[in-house]
Amino acid sequence: MPELMYRQVVRNTLAQAMRADENVFVMGEDIAEMGGSFKATDGLIHEFGPERVRNTPISEMAIVGAGIGAAMQGMRPVVEIMYQDFLTLSLEQIVLQAAKHRYMSGGQLKVPLTIRTQGGAGWSPGAQHAQQLEAWLVHIPGLKVVYAATTEDVGGLLLSSIYDDNPVIFFEHNVLYGQKADVPEVVEPIPLGKARVVRAGTDVTVIATGTLVRKSLLAAEQLEAEGVSVEVIDPRTLQPLDEDALVESIKKTNRAVVTHEAVTRMGFGAEVAAVLQEKAFDWLDAPIERVGAKFAPLAFAPVMEQAIIPQVADVVAGINRTLGRG
Amino acid sequence: MAKVEKKRVVSAERVRDFLREMLLIRRFEEKVEELFRGSELPGFLHVAIGQEAAEVGVCAAMEDGDVFGSTHRAHGHALARGTHPNALMAELYGKIEGCSHGYGGSMHLYDVENGNLGANAVVGGGIAGLVGAGLAFAMRDEPRVAVAFFGDGATNTGAFHESMNLAQLWKTKTLFVCENNGWAESTPGWQHSPVWEDMSKRALAYDMHSIKVDGQDVEETYEKAREALAYVRSGQGPVFLDVETKRMHGHFIGDPQVYRSDEDRAAAAADDPIVLTRERIGIDDAEWELLEAEVRTMIDASVEYGRNGTTPQPEDALKNVYV
Numbered sequence: 004m005p006e007l008m009y010r011q012v013v014r015n016t017l018a019q020a021m022r023a024d025e026n027v028f029v030m031g032e033d034i035a036e037m038g039g040s041f042k043a044t045d046g047l048i049h050e051f052g053p054e055r056v057r058n059t060p061i062s063e064m065a066i067v068g069a070g071i072g073a074a075m076q077g078m079r080p081v082v083e084i085m086y087q088d089f090l091t092l093s094l095e096q097i098v099l100q101a102a103k104h105r106y107m108s109g110g111q112l113k114v115p116l117t118i119r120t121q122g123g124a125g126w127s128p129g130a131q132h133a134q135q136l137e138a139w140l141v142h143i144p145g146l147k148v149v150y151a152a153t154t155e156d157v158g159g160l161l162l163s164s165i166y167d168d169n170p171v172i173f174f175e176h177n178v179l180y181g182q183k184a185d186v187p188e189v190v191e192p193i194p195l196g197k198a199r200v201v202r203a204g205t206d207v208t209v210i211a212t213g214t215l216v217r218k219s220l221l222a223a224e225q226l227e228a229e230g231v232s233v234e235v236i237d238p239r240t241l242q243p244l245d246e247d248a249l250v251e252s253i254k255k256t257n258r259a260v261v262t263h264e265a266v267t268r269m270g271f272g273a274e275v276a277a278v279l280q281e282k283a284f285d286w287l288d289a290p291i292e293r294v295g296a297k298f299a300p301l302a303f304a305p306v307m308e309q310a311i312i313p314q315v316a317d318v319v320a321g322i323n324r325t326l327g328r329g
Numbered sequence: 330m331a332k333v334e335k336k337r338v339v340s341a342e343r344v345r346d347f348l349r350e351m352l353l354i355r356r357f358e359e360k361v362e363e364l365f366r367g368s369e370l371p372g373f374l375h376v377a378i379g380q381e382a383a384e385v386g387v388c389a390a391m392e393d394g395d396v397f398g399s400t401h402r403a404h405g406h407a408l409a410r411g412t413h414p415n416a417l418m419a420e421l422y423g424k425i426e427g428c429s430h431g432y433g434g435s436m437h438l439y440d441v442e443n444g445n446l447g448a449n450a451v452v453g454g455g456i457a458g459l460v461g462a463g464l465a466f467a468m469r470d471e472p473r474v475a476v477a478f479f480g481d482g483a484t485n486t487g488a489f490h491e492s493m494n495l496a497q498l499w500k501t502k503t504l505f506v507c508e509n510n511g512w513a514e515s516t517p518g519w520q521h522s523p524v525w526e527d528m529s530k531r532a533l534a535y536d537m538h539s540i541k542v543d544g545q546d547v548e549e550t551y552e553k554a555r556e557a558l559a560y561v562r563s564g565q566g567p568v569f570l571d572v573e574t575k576r577m578h579g580h581f582i583g584d585p586q587v588y589r590s591d592e593d594r595a596a597a598a599a600d601d602p603i604v605l606t607r608e609r610i611g612i613d614d615a616e617w618e619l620l621e622a623e624v625r626t627m628i629d630a631s632v633e634y635g636r637n638g639t640t641p642q643p644e645d646a647l648k649n650v651y652v
Binding site for chain 2: 028054057059060062064065066067068069070071072073074075076077078080095096099100104105106107108109110111112113144145147167168169
């Protein structure tokens with residue numbers, strides 16, 4: 004198994020899907036000769052040509068809209084929105100068109116569109132290039148939402164998203180692109196709606212997405228030295244959510260921390276906490292803790308940016324609160 | 330200026346078919362107004378009375394396999410492209426037999442079998458999707474066209490401009506049909522667009538081929554739409570069809586039109602495309618009454634069909650959210 008970076012797995016998976024199915028094509032801003040702002044489509048233009056690797060104008064609404072229309076005609080477009088902040092420019096197409104066509108047509112249409120996007124803090128781009136907006140999309144019936152937190156998972160999740168017959172918003176994270184792991188040459192699909200227990204434990208369950216998966220693992224290692232056994236679960240698919248896996252874990256550990264890089268208020272973790280309260284209340288021995296970004300736009304100065312987003316110490320503190328420790 | 334007699338190439342028999350279709354749409358929408366005012370139909374409804382020649386002219390020029398997306402003023406396009414009045418009326422009643430199976434309503438009419446990819450209640454919202462459909466046809470080299478219907482109001486949206494740019498750039502098989510009735514809801518053209526007097530100028534910035542047509546003249550609309558569709562179908566690129574038409578009624582059913590002068594309403598009524606077409610081919614009162622009776626029978630049957638249709642169960646609301 005070769006050691007590959009997250010961005011290379013994304014690229015290889017797109018190539019794998021495009022080789023297997025001529026209906027798959029990619030389009031987005033700067034994705035052809037430049038290979039994408041983060042090299043996630045590097046070199047695809049050379050193998051597949053400009054018909055299937057389409058550089059677009061800076062027109063997020065039209066890019067997504069064109070993807071919707073092509074998908075309704077049997078193609079499987081994968082469109083890239085360079086930064087998830089720019090999803091805001093295409094939200095009308097995503098929320099009112101992609102998510103609604105199947106429903107409003109009474110089941111006559113399907114929209115097998117994948118929208119890849121990325122974001123996340125940790126490199127000081129300021130307030131318009133690093134937000135985490137996944138919760139907005141989870142709120143919309145008709146969309147599936149995937150958040151790939153690891154190099155091991157990103158390929159399988161992307162492959163399943165491309166072959167899903169529903170519109171899928173696929174979140175990648177900027178600072179994960181360089182993360183390396185041993186990944187098979189040919190990616191196997193990972194079913195959507197299945198969480199992954201990243202680390203088994205018995206005292207507390209940390210439900211984490213994106214960069215917080217890694218930060219939670221670091222928190223777990225730190226606490227292991229103090230005799231605390233932490234389980235870390237990555238839902239991977241935010242919609243549909245693998246509620247059973249989360250509930251099973253809570254039944255074992257009786258404590259939960261939900262954590263993500265997005266702001267805590269109205270974040271994905273709020274929904275997870277509500278689900279656990281409804282479905283696992285009798286097994287909970289402590290209030291559910293939430294660990295997310297503070298309620299501020301992302302600041303430019305690195306020290307302020309880091310102060311806003313959750314760190315390993317914040318996860319540790321959240322775990323300790325559920326355990327009644329210090 | 331003396332009125333120049335236009336050259337006529339469409340057979341009288343074909344024009345009679347157009348007239349019958351236009352009359353069906355007119356009487357259907359008048360019935361819809363009546364039923365809505367009588368609280369029999371739920372929802373939010375918009376009619377396109379006065380715009381029937383624009384609808385029928387373009388739709389008659391389309392071919393099997395072509396697809397289209399419509400607007401909130403959608404009944405005419407659906408009927409003219411082959412959706413049965415029964416299926417349309419049943420949809421307005423919210424019945425399972427409706428063309429969107431009760432999930433859509435007047436502003437979201439679908440009929441995929443007949444190429445209807447959906448009427449859109451977001452002004453300008455459906456246009457980009459037709460660029461995508463036209464892109465698929467171009468990529469697969471299929472002789473099909475994706476037709477985007479929208480109004481003059483939609484030409485002020487970002488989605489319209491992004492779509493025009495992308496379609497021309499990629500030569501997608503998309504026909505842009507601007508049903509220019511001079512009104513963006515209650516706002517007249519002169520208040521909403523700097524090019525309201527010649528909407529075809531919208532195409533200039535994109536170097537897109539444009540064709541202007543008198544949308545009250547069904548034959549001319551049909552002829553120009555055929556020309557436009559042939560151009561798009563051949564892969565030469567998209568076309569912007571500027572169809573100048575008249576909205577005889579309000580923005581929505583029940584709109585008191587306080588913003589509109591009596592003169593403007595009278596001018597629209599004087600350009601009634603059904604009257605104009607009838608005069609053009611000279612249909613006498615006896616033949617007209619037969620036509621009216623035929624259409625009335627169909628519409629009465631559609632109302633019965635809608636009333637007697639199957640009401641969805643509450644739990645049906647959770648179906649069709651995902652594939």
